[in-house]
Amino acid sequence: MFSYHLNKKAFWIAALATLLLLALVFIGSRNLQNFDAALIAYLFGTVFATFGIVYRYAVWLQRPPTWLYFKRTWQILFSGRFLPYLWLFLRKSVRNIGFQYFIRPRGGRRWWGHFLLATGCMLAFAVTIPLTLGWIHFTMNPATSMDPAVSKLYEAHLFGFKVFEFRLGSIIASLVFNVLSWSSWLVIIGVGLFIYRRFTNGGLIATQSFEGDWLPLVLLVAIAVTGLGLSYDYAFLGGTTYEFMAVTHAVTVIVFLVWIPFGKFFHIIQRPAQIGVYLYHTEGNRKGMAVCPHTGKEFTSQQHVDDLKALTHELGIDFTINGQRSHLDYSPEGKRSMLAQAHLKARQESGRYFG
Amino acid sequence: METANYYKTDMEFFIDMQRCIGCQACVVACAECETNGHESMIHVNYVDRAHTIQTTVQVCMHCEDPVCARVCPADAISKDEFGVVHTANTARCIGCSNCVMACPFGVPFKQEQYDLMMKCNLCYDRTSAGKKPMCATVCPSGALYYGTREEMRRMRPQSSPVNHFLFGREEVTTKVNVMMPADATVLRVYE
Numbered sequence: 001m002f003s004y005h006l007n008k009k010a011f012w013i014a015a016l017a018t019l020l021l022l023a024l025v026f027i028g029s030r031n032l033q034n035f036d037a038a039l040i041a042y043l044f045g046t047v048f049a050t051f052g053i054v055y056r057y058a059v060w061l062q063r064p065p066t067w068l069y070f071k072r073t074w075q076i077l078f079s080g081r082f083l084p085y086l087w088l089f090l091r092k093s094v095r096n097i098g099f100q101y102f103i104r105p106r107g108g109r110r111w112w113g114h115f116l117l118a119t120g121c122m123l124a125f126a127v128t129i130p131l132t133l134g135w136i137h138f139t140m141n142p143a144t145s146m147d148p149a150v151s152k153l154y155e156a157h158l159f160g161f162k163v164f165e166f167r168l169g170s171i172i173a174s175l176v177f178n179v180l181s182w183s184s185w186l187v188i189i190g191v192g193l194f195i196y197r198r199f200t201n202g203g204l205i206a207t208q209s210f211e212g213d214w215l216p217l218v219l220l221v222a223i224a225v226t227g228l229g230l231s232y233d234y235a236f237l238g239g240t241t242y243e244f245m246a247v248t249h250a251v252t253v254i255v256f257l258v259w260i261p262f263g264k265f266f267h268i269i270q271r272p273a274q275i276g277v278y279l280y281h282t283e284g285n286r287k288g289m290a291v292c293p294h295t296g297k298e299f300t301s302q303q304h305v306d307d308l309k310a311l312t313h314e315l316g317i318d319f320t321i322n323g324q325r326s327h328l329d330y331s332p333e334g335k336r337s338m339l340a341q342a343h344l345k346a347r348q349e350s351g352r353y354f355g
Numbered sequence: 356m357e358t359a360n361y362y363k364t365d366m367e368f369f370i371d372m373q374r375c376i377g378c379q380a381c382v383v384a385c386a387e388c389e390t391n392g393h394e395s396m397i398h399v400n401y402v403d404r405a406h407t408i409q410t411t412v413q414v415c416m417h418c419e420d421p422v423c424a425r426v427c428p429a430d431a432i433s434k435d436e437f438g439v440v441h442t443a444n445t446a447r448c449i450g451c452s453n454c455v456m457a458c459p460f461g462v463p464f465k466q467e468q469y470d471l472m473m474k475c476n477l478c479y480d481r482t483s484a485g486k487k488p489m490c491a492t493v494c495p496s497g498a499l500y501y502g503t504r505e506e507m508r509r510m511r512p513q514s515s516p517v518n519h520f521l522f523g524r525e526e527v528t529t530k531v532n533v534m535m536p537a538d539a540t541v542l543r544v545y546e
Contacts, residue, residue: 065428065453102470106392106445202389206480207441267446270429274449274470281452294403300456308426308457315425319459321523321545332461337402339460339520340372340411342544343533344402350536353373355513 010058017054018047021133029134030160042132045254052261053269060270064314068307073276076283085279092275102274109193117190117220121268123183124227135159181231184224191221216264222252280304293325294334305329361485362437365503368477368491369516370414371534374498375399377410381490381499388489389480390442396464396475397490412498414490415440415462415475416518417530423454423463423474431472438530439479443472459522459544513537520544 025043029035035043060066077085095101100118104111130136141153152168156176166172175182194217198204208214229245260266284301292299308328312319319327330338347353377399385395398413417440424432424440431447432454434440443454443463450470455463463474478488491501500507507516516532519541526541533542 060430063428063430065426069428069449069451096470102450105468106471202480203392206390206483207476264446270447270449273429277449277451300452304452304456308453311426311453312422312457317422317425317457318524319522325523327459327522327525327544328457330461332455332458332463333398333400335459335461336398336400336411336413338544339413339542340402340409342542343372343411343535344409346535346539346542347373350539352513352536354371355511355537 007055007059007062009062010055013058014051014055018051021047021050024135025133028130028159029137032134034137034157034160035134036131036137039132041250041254042128042257045257046129046132049257049260052258053266056261056266057269064311066273068311069273069276069280072280072307073273076279079283081283085282088278088282089275092278093272096274097272110197113190113193113197115190116186117194120183120186120188120190120224121220123186124180127179127183130158141165178231181228184228187220187224188228191217191224212264219252219256219259223249223256226252290329292331292334293329294337295331297331299331299334362483363485364437366482366487366501367504367507367516368414368417368488368531369500369502369507369534370412370531371498371500371511371514372411372413374496375410375412376496376498377401377408378495380493380495381412384489384493385475388478390476390478391473394464394466394473396442396473398461412494413460413462414488414499414531415477416460416527417477419528419530422527423458426453426457428453439477439482440530441479442474442476445471448472459520459525459527507534515539517542 025035026032061070077089079085100111100114103114136156136158139155139157141155144150144153153165154168154173155162155165157163166176198208198213198217204213226245226249229241230249233239233241233245256265260268281301281304284303288302289298290300290302290305291297305328309319309326312328321327327335327338379399381397382395382399385391385397386393388396396415399410401407402409402411417434417438419438421432421434421440424434427443428451429447429449431443431449432440433444448471450465450472452465452472454472454474455465463472465471466473478486478490481488487501488499491499494500497510500510504516511534513536514534515537517535517539518529518532520527520529520533521541521543523545535542
């Protein structure tokens with residue numbers, strides 16, 4: 001039977017984050033003056049997603065291994081070597097979060113698929129989230145709009161402040177107005193590459209599940225296609241399917257938002273932890289390496305071994321040997337050799353090597 | 356996972372490290388596994404090359420309560436309804452190597468080029484379709500065997516399958532068995 005215990009700490013952190021977001025909606029939209037009421041359903045989806053994401057993130061951080069890396073990341077970043085680690089942090093963030101380049105060695109087409117999909121999503125987030133929260137809005141420049149002889153200027157406002165303007169009909173205008181269409185195409189191509197992989201890769205076929213692997217792709221393509229439908233319906237069909245497109249788009253986007261904390265999309269929130277791991281291992285290697293008592297070779301940082309001893313102890317796992325050494329002092333190869341030697345010894349003592 | 360319907364629950368994995376002759380056939384065969392992305396995930400190494408030619412072979416033991424999953428900060432490792440502990444979820448794994456260093460059997464690989472942990476997942480593309488893992492089909496010396504308990508009893512009447520291990524003070528129970536002397540119930544790694 002389904003049972004769930006509310007994590008109070010996570011609940012209050014999530015509630016606080018949600019209230020903060022609502023306050024920023026009021027402030028950013030100048031008391032809802034610039035809020036677009038047509039986006040109210042998206043706002044509810046975003047608010048719920050914020051609560052869910054922060055709640056799950058806070059629960060996740062409370063797991064001892066996660067907390068270890070979270071804590072160590074900030075300790076190391078703000079240690080005496082702040083500047084080199086900040087540079088590493090930024091470099092890895094651009095490379096591995098912005099471009100997801102760590103996927104490239106896993107396969108060229110796989111990286112292209114993910115890069116296009118993620119770039120499309122990030123572009124769309126960058127535009128739609130501030131729009132939904134009422135943080136950005138557009139107006140016509142009053143002076144140019146009154147004069148039929150001059151080309152019209154369009155103004156973009158952030159938090160109620162004018163940040164830039166562009167001429168209607170210009171290249172910039174075309175890029176700004178069509179950014180969501182372009183991002184939809186990026187998502188569609190990316191999803192297409194992943195669907196191809198999932199139809200042809202035997203390993204994926206054996207291990208994939210509908211909920212974990214196909215539903216995210218179906219959802220993303222539904223969002224992208226209906227989003228494109230909103231624009232192309234006006235451009236080519238005279239708005240005849242607008243209602244269908246608008247409702248389907250809203251439903252799919254809201255399902256996407258609400259599902260982020262529960263499903264595969266939560267990896268978007270988890271991924272930055274990888275940057276902390278780079279800092280952790282760089283600092284650990286600098287401090288000194290652990291040497292395996294069996295192989296006599298360095299295998300990981302001493303900091304990693306010591307942290308794992310503390311972590312396993314906290315988790316109720318006890319690898320200590322005779323109260324002094326630990327099985328964790330051995331490298332993976334050393335551990336396998338210890339097992340093999342113990343097996344040999346048991347066989348020798350029984351008087352039979354085989355049987 | 357439709358193919359999971361064909362998983363044979365009466366089949367088990369049996370390892371006998373003393374039978375390993377270090378031929379590396381399993382290493383080559385393992386790379387045929389599609390769920391590994393054609394990367395070999397089995398370990399064959401000399402135990403103490405300066406003093407003996409003894410080799411050992413190690414597949415994932417698929418622990419009942421996997422230490423690798425417990426120390427994973429990213430919830431990337433999961434166990435399915437058949438007790439198979441799957442390799443890291445590629446979307447979640449952050450490449451920290453906690454699992455690599457904490458696994459008592461020394462099984463997971465950190466694939467530095469992929470920034471990803473990978474490990475044996477019992478050839479899930481094959482076992483979920485009712486077939487045997489690649490390594491067990493090619494092992495010439497019987498160090499790796501996949502079959503029923505009854506088959507193993509007939510083949511090795513003087514041995515018992517053991518799936519309890521003591522690493523220091525930690526007892527680990529696994530899905531995969533190690534063939535031990537007939538009366539053994541546990542393999543103590545350190546006395």
